[in-house]
Amino acid sequence: MESYGINAIIESRNIRILAADTKEITETARKFHDLYPTANAALGRVMAIAALMAMNLKDEGEKIQISINGNGPLGTVFVEAKSSGDIKGFVGDPSVYLKYNDSSKLAVGLAVGTDGYLKVTRFSNEIPFTSQVEIQTGEIGDDFAYYFALSEQVPSIVACGVLVDIDYSTKSSGALIAQLLPGHKEEDIVYLEEVQKRLRPVSTLLDEGMKIEEIIFEYFPEAKILEKRKLQYRCDCNRDRFLKGLLTLNDKDLDEVLKDDDIIIKCEFCNKTYHFSKEDIQRYRNV
Ligand SMILES: [Zn+2]
Incomplete structure (x- = not known):
């Protein structure tokens, strides 16, 4: 099933809800990068x-980049997402497989670490704008909640999760953000x-068979859906850009x-390789 996101609102309560089922995107990335569970x-x-x-993001060509280290x-962990619904990303070391000792949960916080920053760069105007916060737990959801509170002064619920199967394939993946409006x-509150x-956990609800719309109405019965957007893992790399x-x-x-x-240059997002001969380069050099 393809991935998609929902944009919903509860006008009477001044709350906006964004939620997505991203299993297909997560699984595509896993295959591209041979990702271990954590x-x-x-x-x-x-x-x-x-x-x-x-x-x-509303306008065509607008995008955000997120970098967490x-x-x-x-x-x-680097991710780019566009207004078109195209998402791509990679991690420094795909072979990380850590679990917490006291449970079978994947230790995302330990894998990410807490000595560093979460950076968000927006490309919606001519000049890219970057804001950053210190990583809190490395569990991602907590870190983004902190980011929204500090950088954007928006109190938010941020939930995100991925369930990985024993064969390392993606069982479920999704996220939900609920924010108070001005x-x-x-x-x-x-x-x-x-x-x-x-x-x-959103990943558990999705794994139990709920659709993302059903999850929204389960917790926010008064929500009104404004938009449904298709999401896909897609890399827009091409030979020209690498040249x-x-x-x-x-x-x-x-x-x-x-x-x-x-x-030979390999794209970090999709592993596609591009070959350039000496002649290729010389032809365009100093033109
Ligand atoms: Zn690529």
Whole structure:
């Protein structure tokens, strides 16, 4: 089933809800990068949140990039999400498989680490805008809740999760963000806090067979759905862009690269490889 996100609102309570089923995206990324369970869960959680944040982008070509590095074994988790619903990402070390000792839960927090930053860059105007916060637990959901509170001054519920099967395939993956809108009242805050107490993990609810719309109505019966957006793992890399990248190297570096007969560049997001011959490069060099 394809991944999709829902944008909903409760006008009377000044609450906006974004939620997505991202199983297909998470599973596609797992296959591309050969992700072990904890690496899969970490990337899947970040992609799910990024997908929801990108649903706020309206214009074509707008995108956000998220970079998280807490100095844990996973290295950097990097995700890009576009207004078109295209998501892509990678992690520093795909082979991380850590569990918490006291449970069978995947130890995303240990894999990510807590000594570092969560950075969000928005490309919606001409000048990209980056804001960052310190990583709190490395569990991703907590970190984004902190980000929304601090960077955007928006009190939010942030839930995200990935369930991984014994054969390492993705069982379920999704996220939900509920935010208070400007003009909210004290009672709206209380309402949101009550929901947060009752909210079960989104990945569990999806695994039990609930659709994302049903999850929204289960916790927010008065919600009105405004938009449904298709989401997909898609990389837009192409030969031209890598060639241009090569040509931005200075002469010394380019000469170094050209020592080898064939230049092979692998895309970090989709593993596609691009071959450039010496002649290819020389032809465009200094043009
Ligand atoms: Zn690519």
